[in-house]
Amino acid sequence: MQKLKQIIIKRWxxxxxxLLGIMGIAACSSEMLYGCPNADYKFNGNVKNQDGENLEKMxxxxxxxxxxxxxxxxxxxxxxxxxxxxxxxxxxxSDPNEEYKPDSLVFYVEYKGGxxxxxxxxxxxTVNFVLKKKE
Numbered sequence: 121m122q123k124l125k126q127i128i129i130k131r132w133x134x135x136x137x138x139l140l141g142i143m144g145i146a147a148c149s150s151e152m153l154y155g156c157p158n159a160d161y162k163f164n165g166n167v168k169n170q171d172g173e174n175l176e177k178m179x180x181x182x183x184x185x186x187x188x189x190x191x192x193x194x195x196x197x198x199x200x201x202x203x204x205x206x207x208x209x210x211x212x213x214s215d216p217n218e219e220y221k222p223d224s225l226v227f228y229v230e231y232k233g234g235x236x237x238x239x240x241x242x243x244x245x246t247v248n249f250v251l252k253k254k255e
Contacts, residue, residue, distance in 0.1 A: 157205045159231055159240045164198045165247040167191045167213055169220065175251060178220075183210035205231070205240050213249040220251035 167178045174195030181188045182199065184206060191197045207228050214222035225247055234241025 155238055157238050157240055158202055159205055159234065160200070160202050160242045161185075161209075161229075162198075162200045162242065162244045163211060163247055164196070165249065167195045167197070167249045167251060170250055170252050175215070175220070177216065178249075178251070179212075179214045179216055181212045181214075183212070209243075209245075211247050213251065215251065219254060221254055223249050223251055225249070 161182070163180075163182065165180075167175045167180075169175055174191075174193075176191050176193045176195060178191045178195070178197075179188050180191065180197045180199060182201075182203075185201060185203050187199075187201065189197050189199050208226050209229055210224055210226045212222065212224045227245065227247070229243035229245055231241045231243050
């Protein structure tokens with residue numbers, strides 16, 4: 121009886137070894153993807169004060185993206201970068217001289233193009249700010 125149990129156990133071990141080997145080979149043959157899902161972002165816009173005047177040298181930044189750009193003499197800015205997929209997006213506008221109150225906008229972007237896997241395409245958005253003077 122003991123010998124019969126050992127024979128049955130050995131056969132099951134062989135069967136499981138073959139099945140696990142086949143599964144391992146099948147897993148290795150699939151396409152491997154590394155990294156994190158990302159997209160190309162392009163944000164542009166204008167910054168004005170509440171009187172409609174363009175504001176230059178205002179800081180523009182995006183949450184989770186650690187680079188800041190500034191507005192030009194006409195109050196325009198442009199940011200282009202590749203970063204992780206993120207929705208919603210938060211863009212901040214602040215005055216380095218602290219004459220104006222900072223502002224932020226939260227919005228969802230629609231991704232266009234991409235391969236449907238780790239590269240999800242492009243996201244473009246125009247974001248304008250109107251800053252109020254500090255009292």
